[in-house]
Amino acid sequence: MRLYAQTPARRVRQVIADLAAVALIYAAVRLALAVHDAIMRLAEPGRAAERSGNGLADALGDAGDAASNVPLVGDQLKKPLSSAAEAGTGLADAGRALQDTVGDVATLATIALIAIPVVCVLLLWLPPRLRWIRHGDATRRLASAPGGVDLIALRVLTGSQLALAALPTPPGGFAEAWRRGDEQVIADLAAIGLRQAGLRF
Structure with a gap:
């Protein structure tokens, strides 16, 4: 904890x-x-x-x-x-x-x-x-669980779009890159989600 x-x-x-x-x-x-x-x-x-x-x-x-x-x-x-x-x-x-x-x-x-x-x-x-x-503990457990990074990235995608302004937009957009399983985009999105929670990889 x-x-x-x-x-x-x-x-x-x-x-x-x-x-x-x-x-x-x-x-x-x-x-x-x-x-x-x-x-x-x-x-x-x-x-x-x-x-x-x-x-x-x-x-x-x-x-x-x-x-x-x-x-x-x-x-x-x-x-x-x-x-x-x-x-x-x-x-x-x-x-x-x-x-x-x-x-x-x-x-x-x-x-x-x-x-x-x-x-x-x-x-x-x-x-x-x-x-x-509690939130930080739950987010850390989610990040280390199988598929957890994908879920954190999805949480960022469904949240405020202002958080995405710092990232270069991938071809087809962030949602398409997430659906394709683009590891770099997912990692970038998950890093934003962890940073919003005050955490890091």
């Missing part, structure tokens, strides 16, 4: 197309990762809120524990401090929730920014490449 054409012009086009596809996929991945990092920076307020909330909850919890040791009024002093500590825990929870939301948005954006361009590139690039590989 041949991945690239034998004719230089088509091979260059194929290599350029392959490199462009790889470069576009690489650029899409790099862009997606940069966007992911930028979005994740938006989670910093959430991290700050979580740290502050945890610190506040710990400090107020410790103060409430210390206040509970005050004789007679210890339990009454502890209740408002415990309530404030719960508010600090709520602030920490809100900070974690913000970080989770930002992380989810960053992940979805990254997936979308990678998947959409990659799918578009693959849909535009891969089918023609696979089609050429």
Whole structure:
């Protein structure tokens, strides 16, 4: 199985197309990762809120524990401090929730920014490449099969007549020469057919 054409012009086009596809996929991945990092920076307020909330909850919890040791009024002093500590825990929870939301948005954006361009590139690039590989393989097998060169020459005869302009017209025309089995004309026609497919004898 041949991945690239034998004719230089088509091979260059194929290599350029392959490199462009790889470069576009690489650029899409790099862009997606940069966007992911930028979005994740938006989670910093959430991290700050979580740290502050945890610190506040710990400090107020410790103060409430210390206040509970005050004789007679210890339990009454502890209740408002415990309530404030719960508010600090709520602030920490809100900070974690913000970080989770930002992380989810960053992940979805990254997936979308990678998947959409990659799918578009693959849909535009891969089918023609696979089609050429199959067609080139089938044409090579046909050229090496008995009578295959005749069939390739016939394909050229029934195709665009512009391809025949480069050849000298044999007596009676190309079709008559093909019917007679003129080996030189058939070889010339088959060479055109192979060249159209990006192949050579």
